[in-house]
Amino acid sequence: MFAGRKFAAFLFDMDGTMLNSIASAERVWAAWARKHGLDVEAFLPTIHGVRAVETITRLALPGVDPVHEALVLLQAESDDVEGVLPIAGAVPFLNALPPERWAIVTSAPRPLALLRMQAAGIPVPALMVAGEDVSHGKPAPDCFLLAAKRLGVDIGDCLVFEDAPAGIAAAEAAGASVMVISATHQHPMATPHTAIAGYDTISVAIDDNGWMTLEAQRSAA
Template sequence: MIMSIALIFDMDGLLIDSEPLYQRTEKKILADYGITDFSILDEAFGMKNEEAFEMYVERLALPADPLELLDRCREQMLVLFKEELQLMPQAEACLETFHRKGYPMALASGSMRALLDTAVGRFGLEKYFSVTVSGDDVEHGKPDPEIFLLAAKKLGVKPSDCLVFEDAIHGVTAAKAAGMYCVAVPNPSVPRERFREADWIFDHLPAHPPDSLVPQEGEG
């Protein structure tokens, strides 16, 4: 059975527990340039990797090429993804339930393609997603809606027929800018009220099909 609603999932912090690995890696890179205040990392939460390092170099006046820092990050993160990466609680149960129900599903992550593919391969997630879109596939990262619009196009569905699952504010903003429904599963460190733009807010990924989440035609 093919459902009328397509599901688009973010990856980092939602399906995989990668944020602590990113924090560790980026803090180490910034510390090499004498940076001790890492609060800027919070601003990059949910951003495309390339755009995050461009922001670090500009805002922190680092004497470095953003692309060189990005390469360092990629190399270190690939090792951590292969050795330490874990799934988020309920991630696989959620994906398996939706997959069995026949929902078309896409993965849309601002991460580099190499990291996305490593994570998908490590946990065998390829069976759930007919489409994957990485930060390398788009010019503009979240909160720009480009990545979600591309995912919808590849799925062959209208943006208004998509439900996005996100854990980052930038991602929620991107989903709504794309004209899609959005479920937020906020990082516990971020106040829930900052996710008010989302249509629904859950503490954890739902373990039941989302057909009841999307308003039916004619409902207000």
């Protein structure tokens, strides 16, 4: 697993990577899609890992203001966090990390991110880069570059944990290493990156300078 390579910081996507909010998000977005006459089954796979305003803008629906609709969806998603759960092993894994060495980098607006993290019991990081913190969301690399800058580390020394194609592309474009979290994938994802189902299969070793190395958890005999 990265051949004992040391990383200065870990950058985590949130939805699908630290927690599973698919049921909640898809309930809200499905209702919105039906209201606007969209094919719900075809539309829902396009919403993950991307900012709402950009998802709506791409649709180019006549008479629809993407900024207004994104705010409507934000309120609806904030009102529905039922069934939001942590990815296996996420909480103890995060609690084992030096606070100044990790960040959450999400396409979700900060208020929604905080609500979902609270619902799933995910610890709030010292640094979070949310959807409103950048002009260009994933798959643009801006969010990961900003997180590395604010942590005071080189993006090339960061490991990004992601689940969605847009986020993986953003991490690649930024120049970070990538670990794919497959916990919420319904079908195997073709990827050149290492993939794990959850954090209960890995642990972290920290050297005297705070640099981190991933290690595979040994199963009990």
